[in-house]
Amino acid sequence: MNNAIGVFDSGVGGLTVAREIMRQLPNETIYYFGDVKNCPYGDKTKEEIIKNTDRAVKFLIDKGVKLVVLACNTATAAALDYLQSKYEVPIIGVVQPGARRAIQATENNKVLVLGTKFTANSKVYDIEIENINSDIIVFDKACPAFVPFIESEGNLDKEATKNLISDTLGNTNTLGVDTVVLGCTHYPILKKDIEDYYGNNIKVISSGREAAREVSTVLGYAKLHQKKLNKKEHRFFISQESENFDSIATKWLKKDINAEVVEI
Numbered sequence: 001m002n003n004a005i006g007v008f009d010s011g012v013g014g015l016t017v018a019r020e021i022m023r024q025l026p027n028e029t030i031y032y033f034g035d036v037k038n039c040p041y042g043d044k045t046k047e048e049i050i051k052n053t054d055r056a057v058k059f060l061i062d063k064g065v066k067l068v069v070l071a072c073n074t075a076t077a078a079a080l081d082y083l084q085s086k087y088e089v090p091i092i093g094v095v096q097p098g099a100r101r102a103i104q105a106t107e108n109n110k111v112l113v114l115g116t117k118f119t120a121n122s123k124v125y126d127i128e129i130e131n132i133n134s135d136i137i138v139f140d141k142a143c144p145a146f147v148p149f150i151e152s153e154g155n156l157d158k159e160a161t162k163n164l165i166s167d168t169l170g171n172t173n174t175l176g177v178d179t180v181v182l183g184c185t186h187y188p189i190l191k192k193d194i195e196d197y198y199g200n201n202i203k204v205i206s207s208g209r210e211a212a213r214e215v216s217t218v219l220g221y222a223k224l225h226q227k228k229l230n231k232k233e234h235r236f237f238i239s240q241e242s243e244n245f246d247s248i249a250t251k252w253l254k255k256d257i258n259a260e261v262v263e264i
Helices: 015-024 046-062 073-086 095-105 117-122 124-132 146-152 158-169 187-197 207-221 243-253
Strands: 005-009 030-034 067-070 110-115 137-142 179-182 203-206 235-238
Touching: 005 015, 005 046, 015 030, 015 207, 015 243, 030 046, 046 067, 046 073, 067 073, 067 207, 073 095, 073 117, 073 124, 095 124, 095 179, 095 203, 095 207, 110 117, 110 124, 117 124, 117 137, 124 137, 146 158, 146 187, 158 187, 179 187, 179 207, 187 203, 203 207
Parallel strands: 005 030, 005 067, 030 235, 110 137, 110 179, 179 203
Antiparallel strands: none
16 A cells, blocks of 8 residues: 555654664655644643644644654654544554564563653553553653754763763662663654663663554554555654754655655
8 A cells, every 4th residue: 555654743742763663674755744833842732732632643644644753752642543543544642552562672670761740640551551461660751852852952062971871760770670661752862872871781772663563553453564666755844944854854764855844
């Protein structure tokens, strides 16, 4: 089926998911929407998150996508159930795949989830993990400064990044966890720095990477895979002009990206 896969995020974070889908499913086309105008989502109310996410998902569905990925943990936590009940197009989030991978990875049954304020307060990872393995202890850490930093710092100054991570994660060293879940798709941009902070002794899980695997599974089950290499061009849409988005997208996807600004 030649229709594109829709990928939604509040900003640049979902590019980590889009890149992984492109790597795993090179025949597929991506239509990406980044709501940079309303980013970050983590400090918004559930109602605001649902409203913004619904508008973006409808935009992508109107473009004819065959599946939508909520490449945003906050949007997944707030809006996934609502959107799945509203639309017939398959919609998948990033929480369940990330939770399952954390369960597989941990050996001492202690997991730390790094996320936005909304994701941390929602305990969505705790719930998903406990549903499968109630022996695992989950700690939640809100990192509200991460997303604005990533969205505003195109090249991510190394010293500033190191200081930010140290200031944010300083009280997590004594928890005894062996696995950290990056519960926000922006955070893989800081993955190497986070690994370095923990002395490269802790497994760091990207929920976005696991979501890309989920996409492949869902497409296969629904027989929606694109089998021939006659795909359309990837397209990128943003809700407000952003040189930083284009810069990060170009760097991460290794191709020149000039996102289309749209009002929805």
